[in-house]
Amino acid sequence: MTITAMPQTDAAAKPKGSKRKLILAVVAVLVILGAGAWFVLKPAGKPAAPKPGPVVKLDSIQLNLAGGHYLRLGLALQETTSAKEDVDGSKALDAAIDLFSGQSVTDLDQGQARNALKTKLSHTVTALYEGDVMGIYFTEFVTQ
Structure with a gap:
């Protein structure tokens, strides 16, 4: 009886790929939220000089x-x-x-x-x- 090693399936490789996708998705969401907050909260600039x-x-x-x-x-x-x-x-x-x-x-x-x-x-x-x-x-x- 020989024991054969089970070939590595995509199931073992999937967690690495799904973690990477999850990290990329979180980073993308954070970038979008940060950009949105910057546009909403950005300083209005210098007030207009009085006339x-x-x-x-x-x-x-x-x-x-x-x-x-x-x-x-x-x-x-x-x-x-x-x-x-x-x-x-x-x-x-x-x-x-x-x-x-x-x-x-x-x-x-x-x-x-x-x-x-x-x-x-x-x-x-x-x-x-x-x-x-x-x-x-x-x-x-x-x-x-």
């Missing part, structure tokens, strides 16, 4: 500076088109008073220092008005 609306000119104010000097300051606010109504300039004037009061005349006469203060005021004002104002202009700037 300039009307300019609101505020009455000039006088501020006390260091050393007994003063500054006559006039401001205008650049509204955005999304502003619901004309903005009240009181917040901008209050911010300007806080920023410029007590400054020295020599600091304000230097263009670079004055521009730095204007930039700081502009950032403060745009934050205070929450999208209704996009910038400021000096309409008057006189020191004595």
